[in-house]
Amino acid sequence: MSLLGLATAVPPHILDQEVVLAEARARFEPIFPQFGQLAAVFRNAGIMRRHSACDLGWFRKPQDWASRTACYLDAGTELFRDAAAEALGRAGLRPEAIDTVVTVSSTGIATPSLEARAHRELGLRPDVRRVPVFGLGCAGGASGLSLAMRLAAADPGSNVLLVAVELCTLAFRADEISKSNIVATALFGDGAAAAVLRAGEGPALCILERSGEHLWPDTLDIMGWNIDPVGFSAIFSKSIPDLVAAKLRPAAEAFLAAGAMTLSDIDRHVFHPGGAKVVEALEGAFDLPPGSLRHERAVLRAYGNMSAPTVLFVLERALAEGRGGRGLLAALGPGFTASFLTFRTDVG
The missing domain is CATH 3.40.47.10 (Thiolase/Chalcone synthase)
Structure with missing residues (x-):
């Protein structure tokens, strides 16, 4: 299976880890006595900065399913398009050459799914086969490649586009007092990656x-x-x-x-x-x-x-x-x- 192109994309807002720690401390320390013991995870996680679909002001306001989903649809579609277009360019393929699209995402719910929303602007064919996948989490990049490999092998000569899009920061919960929420606040960022595959050996990454x-x-x-x-x-x-x-x-x-x-x-x-x-x-x-x-x-x-x-x-x-x-x-x-x-x- 040839990997013809691979590209990554991130949203525009940068979250400095020290700034996020200060925000988290102001938010949680007055109401969560154990926060001081958990705060070390921000400095021990090996992270200096992260990218986010939303700026800090968004996180300071109350959010619900509707606002989180609105951000997921807008930013997720844009990241999908940017990563996919760059991967196609690196593979030397036009969007209409893609026969199957595999979309991996577990941080939002979209129906129609992200590849349908990006379809017109990206320039995919009307008869492109769509395979949206939810629930793989952190394994999704590897499992998505595996699925794309099997789909390409089932149709030799076809081109398969895999796009993994995650907006993990949308899961930040100012209302939840738990160790898991603090760890997630210290670790998660937003990004996307895309790969183009074709069955058979030949010039490839x-x-x-x-x-x-x-x-x-x-x-x-x-x-x-x-x-x-x-x-x-x-x-x-x-x-x-x-x-x-x-x-x-x-x-x-x-x-x-x-x-x-x-x-x-x-x-x-x-x-x-x-x-x-x-x-x-x-x-x-x-x-x-x-x-x-x-x-x-x-x-x-x-x-x-x-x-x-x-x-x-x-x-x-x-x-x-x-x-x-x-x-x-x-x-x-x-x-x-x-x-x-x-x-x-x-x-x-």
């Missing part, structure tokens, strides 16, 4: 080889959304770094073994950087030298955790290095699920 997933039983409560009349609110019920350290490597080894590979066949790693402690846990779990996941740290520092698109931001930087060899891409998300794929860059 890389060749996508195999994909797979691993779902752990009895883990529904680890990560996800609560939904109430005000909006989404984040669920983080267990230590995700501890889960990464204990469970991700065996799942990755099983995935590789199914393709007659081992970790010794992997020359580079591309991970979803959920936070600084998650990145450290990944290095430990895969016996990587401390500090070796520099692209993951760079993306986290500049953009925060954007959920689904984040791993594609990391992949974009990794491919820009121009190194050959085989890579393992992995991301974790609600389910609790790991999504994997392997790719090669020693191609034309």
Whole structure:
């Protein structure tokens, strides 16, 4: 499977992490006695700034489903269009060359979905096949690539456009007093990424080889959304770094073994950087030298955790290095699920 083009996009508003901490302190400290103990997450998350669809003034006002959805539809459609247009340009394709569009998003509800809203302005064909996907969360970039690969393989010669759009900051809840809400406030940013795929080898950014997933039983409560009349609110019920350290490597080894590979066949790693402690846990779990996941740290520092698109931001930087060899891409998300794929860059 050839990856022909890959691009990323972010909304215009920049949230400096120190400014966000000051805002959160003013909002939560008077009503949440434990805030002082949790405030360290803002400085320990490895994040300097994030991008947001809305400015700080928006977050200072009461918001509900209607206002959150209005922002999601406007900003999400714009991000979809910008990321998709750039990926198509890098692939050297016109929008009308796209046969199937896969849209991955878990931070808003849109019916018609985002690809339909961007359809006319982007210039997609009237008969383009649409596959909107909801609920993959932080695994969505990897799982979306996997789905796009299967759809392209089912129709050789067709072009598949994957777009992952997440506006995580819209889930900020000034009314919710919980550790999960504070952690989400410290971690989440907004962004989008798009990729263009076609079955068959040839000139490409890389060749996508195999994909797979691993779902752990009895883990529904680890990560996800609560939904109430005000909006989404984040669920983080267990230590995700501890889960990464204990469970991700065996799942990755099983995935590789199914393709007659081992970790010794992997020359580079591309991970979803959920936070600084998650990145450290990944290095430990895969016996990587401390500090070796520099692209993951760079993306986290500049953009925060954007959920689904984040791993594609990391992949974009990794491919820009121009190194050959085989890579393992992995991301974790609600389910609790790991999504994997392997790719090669020693191609034309």
